[in-house]
Amino acid sequence: MSLLVLVTLLLGAPGASAAPVAVTSGSQFTDTSGALVHAHGGGMLKVGAYYYWFGENRNADDTFRAVSVYRSTDLKTWEFRGDVLTQSSAAELGRAKIERPKVIYNSSTGQYVMWMHKENGDDYAEARAAVATSSTVDGGYTYRGSFRPFGTHMSRDITLFKDDDGTAYMASAARENADLNVYRLTADYTGTAALVQTLWPGSYREAPAMFKRNGVYFLLTSGATGWQPNQQKYATASSVTGTWSGLTNVGDATGFGSQTAYVLPVQGTQATSYLYLGDRWAGAWQRPVNESRYVWLPLGFPGATTLSMSWYPKVSIDAATGVVSGTGGGSAYESLVARHSGKCADIPGSSRNDGVALTQYTCNNGWNQQWSVLDLGDGYVTLIARHSGKCLGVAGGSTADGAAAVQGTCTSGANQQWQAQSAGGGYVRWVARHSGKCLDVVSASTADGAAVKQYPCTGVTNQQWQRRAA
Known part of the structure; x- marks a missing residue:
């Protein structure tokens, strides 16, 4: 046996690590059972080898169903661990809205502490913070109640941040979202000890996410425009x-169709990377x-105090090395x-109904002419209409010539899967997977x-399409 082989056996292959995973941005995620992951507006906490993802799981009428928790070692393979707070956890949760749950660990008390934004199930008049605690990260949480900080401050979109010295802070939208208040929490993290400051009064910022990089504190927020990004x-x-700096734009004018949830x-x-977690809210398409x-x-961080965010259809994550990067264009x-016409694929009248047939129309940048292209990882994509959240497919899965292209509820059907084949000159043919025929x-x-x-x-130009940034 050679010395090199012996050293390799004793020490392991140099630089060996788990292969990175690829996450499709703009998609729905599924857990290990195949069910959809419901961790909307959520936050993450790493405990041991696992990342725990807490988030909103709502009823069909958007009222509170549960705070669900999932765990993963690679940030792609998510195991459902349970509903750790539910409607039956407290009387006031029977019909309520619970939004943006975040969890931090208190090493002094041995408790995991969850903060949330709490409303009744009918309107947003309460504007209260709520707290729950547990001795285990993914066990049932005991609801501790809801309140307005110091009795008077409205509290809506919310985040938590734990500093290196163990001091914890909560930031939440206040005064009908006009202000953003930052509070220092009590030693046990279950109450507010002090209002540290009110940031950018009258600027209407919500969806806060705070993190620290190389001694610099960053606070990322969105504007207050309802479900619209x-x-x-x-x-x-x-x-x-x-003293916090003034606000600087990051990303495009719509957060790439999303709103901040967590960083x-x-x-x-090898590195510490920072991953933006955003929600593309279905409320935007009703x-x-x-x-x-x-x-x-x-x-990205062009400088010590500057932040950048670009669009990538996929994100490569290597949780072992900490290297996170965007892939694709x-x-x-x-x-x-x-x-042939210079006109755009268009869903007439911005209809959100299933079965509405695709047409061409003069390009006007309407959402009914904008499509999210989700890579399925096997050479095919789904085309999702921005205005409706529905997928483009061939009606009834027909393989016949002249079958209509229509929008419909997204499924895993091959009639909603398309391959972009180069037609030269910057154009593509959209080929239906189930039939091999072209749009x-x-x-x-x-x-x-x-x-x-x-x-x-065929080679005709009425089957050739340019993919133009919306």
Whole structure:
């Protein structure tokens, strides 16, 4: 046996680590049983080898069903661990809204402490913070009640941050979302000890996420525009209680169609990366929260106090090394422009109904002309209409010439899966997986409202489409 082989056997292969995983941004996630992951508006906590993901799990009417928790070692393979807070946990949760649950660990008390935004089930008049505790990270949490900090301050979108010295802070939207208040928590983390400061009064910032990198504190927030996505902004400070900078834009004008939920440090053997966790809320297309999707993106740091975020269709995560990077190109949403006419694939009237047939129409940047292209990892994609959250497919799974392309509730059907084949000149053919046929503007019409159907693929320009950033 050679010396090199002996050393390798004794010490292991140099640099060996688990292979990175790829997460599709803008998608719904599933757990190890195949069920959808419901951790909307949530936060993460690493305990041992596992990342624990807490989040909202709502009823069809968007009222509170549970705070669900999942765990993973690689940030892709999620095991459902249970509903740790439910409607039956307390009388006031019987019909309520519980949003943005976050959990931190108190090493002095040995308790995991969860903070949430609590409302009644009918409106947003309560604006209260709520607290629950548990001796285990994924065990049942005991509800400790809800309140307005110091009895007077409204408290809506909420986050937690635990500093290196163990001091914990809570930040929440106040005064009808006009202000963002930062509180220092009590020693046991279950109450507010002091209002540290009110940030940017009158600026209407919500969805806060605080993290620390190389001694610099970052606070990432969104504007207050209901379910509609908007410009994310960030600020920095040398301490939580110090002077925060002004707000600076990050990402595109809609947060790539998402709203901040949390920023997760991914610390490994080679690096510490920072992963943006965002929600693409289904309320934007008038559907229940549990149909929302997740937007995960790596954060960049051009300087010590500057932050950047770019769109990537996939994110490569190596939890062992801490290396997180974006892969692929394109845009969060794309318009599909017919080569022969210069017109856009369009869902007429911005309808959200199943079965509405695709047409071409003069490009106008409407959401009914914008598509999220989700890579399935096998050479095919799904095309999701931005205005409706529905998938483009061939009606009834037909393989016949002239079958209509329609929007419908997303399934795993091959008739909703498409391959983008290069047609040269920056154009592609959209080929249906189930039939092998191409999206075609019927009779090469250049008129608004011309139907788009499937036909055998040829070299004609009415089957060629440009993918244009929306």
